[in-house]
Amino acid sequence: MKLLMEDWALPEIDLTLCNRCGTCVARCPTGAVEMGSDGPFIARPADCTYCTECESMCSQEAITCTYEIVWGMDS
Amino acid sequence: MESTVQNLRRVTLFTDLSDEALTRVANVAFRRTYEADETIIFEGDPCRAAYFIAEGRVRVYRLSPGGREQVLARLGSGQTFNTVPPFQPQGVNHATVEALTPVALYVIVREDFRRLVGECAELALVILQDFADRLDHLTNLVEDLSLHTVRGRLARFLLEHASAAPGGSGVGIQATRHWTQEEIAAHLGTVRDMVGRTLRAFADAGLVRVERQRIILLDREGLEAEVQH
Numbered sequence: 001m002k003l004l005m006e007d008w009a010l011p012e013i014d015l016t017l018c019n020r021c022g023t024c025v026a027r028c029p030t031g032a033v034e035m036g037s038d039g040p041f042i043a044r045p046a047d048c049t050y051c052t053e054c055e056s057m058c059s060q061e062a063i064t065c066t067y068e069i070v071w072g073m074d075s
Numbered sequence: 076m077e078s079t080v081q082n083l084r085r086v087t088l089f090t091d092l093s094d095e096a097l098t099r100v101a102n103v104a105f106r107r108t109y110e111a112d113e114t115i116i117f118e119g120d121p122c123r124a125a126y127f128i129a130e131g132r133v134r135v136y137r138l139s140p141g142g143r144e145q146v147l148a149r150l151g152s153g154q155t156f157n158t159v160p161p162f163q164p165q166g167v168n169h170a171t172v173e174a175l176t177p178v179a180l181y182v183i184v185r186e187d188f189r190r191l192v193g194e195c196a197e198l199a200l201v202i203l204q205d206f207a208d209r210l211d212h213l214t215n216l217v218e219d220l221s222l223h224t225v226r227g228r229l230a231r232f233l234l235e236h237a238s239a240a241p242g243g244s245g246v247g248i249q250a251t252r253h254w255t256q257e258e259i260a261a262h263l264g265t266v267r268d269m270v271g272r273t274l275r276a277f278a279d280a281g282l283v284r285v286e287r288q289r290i291i292l293l294d295r296e297g298l299e300a301e302v303q304h
Contacts, residue, residue: 009288017132017175019112050287052256056267060112061134061149061175065288066253069237072284072291 008045011054015039017062024054024063079104083181086127087153088201096197103187109174118171122160124184128152131178135170145266146257149175158202159209161185162192216264223304228263229273230301233283237292253288277301 018039025033034043052065079101135148160166192199257267277283284291
């Protein structure tokens with residue numbers, strides 16, 4: 001099945017809160033985050049596992065990984 | 076002065092105050108700005124003032140003796156902090172508050188705040204209503220903390236915040252609002268790490284499945300049993 005990237009949720013980076021410290025780039029286990037001229041961005045979305053490491057390490061709380069709580073089909 | 080009144084009107088606590096009462100508040104409130112990352116007040120310091128956010132976002136947190144940080148709240152424009160300690164005789168700041176963005180605050184020093192509440196019954200009533208709401212919330216939280224473990228509290232949170240009926244949509248799931256793990260932790264009176272750890276334990280037990288941006292509840296009876304813990 002083809003992966004539709006618009007359905008591929010990614011951590012959200014609020015550049016107005018970001019201080020460009022680069023921790024998210026350094027700590028991303030899959031190297032999906034890079035530092036651009038405006039700040040960090042998910043350069044390789046397909047590599048992002050949504051592990052939330054970037055969110056937990058961000059001292060500025062500029063990165064958020066959100067979850068919706070839903071019922072599974074058989075529950 | 077008019078702009079101060081207008082800005083203070085946007086503070087939730089003051090929304091319904093009469094113009095006269097709000098003008099009295101404006102007479103003693105002064106504006107102060109902070110840069111992002113600047114600490115506005117420190118936990119444990121003597122309380123000097125109450126604060127009302129005009130612009131920007133702040134983070135309210137406490138540190139455990141071991142240095143573990145518990146984020147109590149993130150507040151934005153229209154919200155308030157440090158309104159309780161001014162009424163305690165030896166009031167100290169209950170938490171540290173740090174600017175997340177550039178912040179503009181209206182500040183009312185402790186003595187002015189106390190005097191104003193004593194002189195203006197209308198203001199006293201809205202402050203009492205606010206305190207009553209906080210007391211209600213804290214009473215429920217204390218009950219929760221006393222009677223339930225983090226596992227139990229998280230299980231209840233998941234059951235209460237998942238969509239009302241299971242399997243209602245075409246793909247077998249119904250969407251609810253989005254939460255960060257830190258928001259869930261603040262709601263439960265614990266820290267983010269505990270939420271992550273407990274979610275993994277629930278997943279290992281087959282109660283939930285954690286996917287990209289979704290916590291999928293799999294076992295209602297199992298989660299309800301956890302609530303009793």
